[in-house]
Amino acid sequence: GQVTYIENCGTVHETDIANGQSLLDGALSLGISSMPGACGGDAVCATCHCIVDDEWSDKLNDMSEDEFFMLQSMDNQQANSRLACQIRMKDNLDGMIVVVADN
Ligand code: FES
Numbered sequence: 001g002q003v004t005y006i007e008n009c010g011t012v013h014e015t016d017i018a019n020g021q022s023l024l025d026g027a028l029s030l031g032i033s034s035m036p037g038a039c040g041g042d043a044v045c046a047t048c049h050c051i052v053d054d055e056w057s058d059k060l061n062d063m064s065e066d067e068f069f070m071l072q073s074m075d076n077q078q079a080n081s082r083l084a085c086q087i088r089m090k091d092n093l094d095g096m097i098v099v100v101a102d103n
Pocket residue numbers: 024036037038039040041042043044045046047048049083084085086
């Protein structure tokens with residue numbers, strides 16, 4: 001499915017990721033420097049923090065406790081904050097848009 005990543009500097013990246021791949025996988029394949037995924041996708045670094053556009057935020061898989069508490073610890077947490085490494089592509093997320101949060 002298609003994903004659009006918008007960086008805080010305004011740069012827009014688009015890619016297609018297979019179902020089951022994470023949004024972090026897509027960001028890494030694009031080399032998005034503001035989403036380095038420092039912990040490798042284990043929900044313990046929050047360098048993949050992103051804000052999911054309203055249209056898709058309700059369709060995401062539920063948060064694990066680890067993801068919830070990691071986001072709680074972020075000063076810049078917003079209502080639609082998620083960790084990109086914990087979001088898996090599926091059919092109804094095709095076309096989704098996320099803003100990459102500053103770390
Ligand atoms: Fe570390 Fe997502 S890559 S929390």
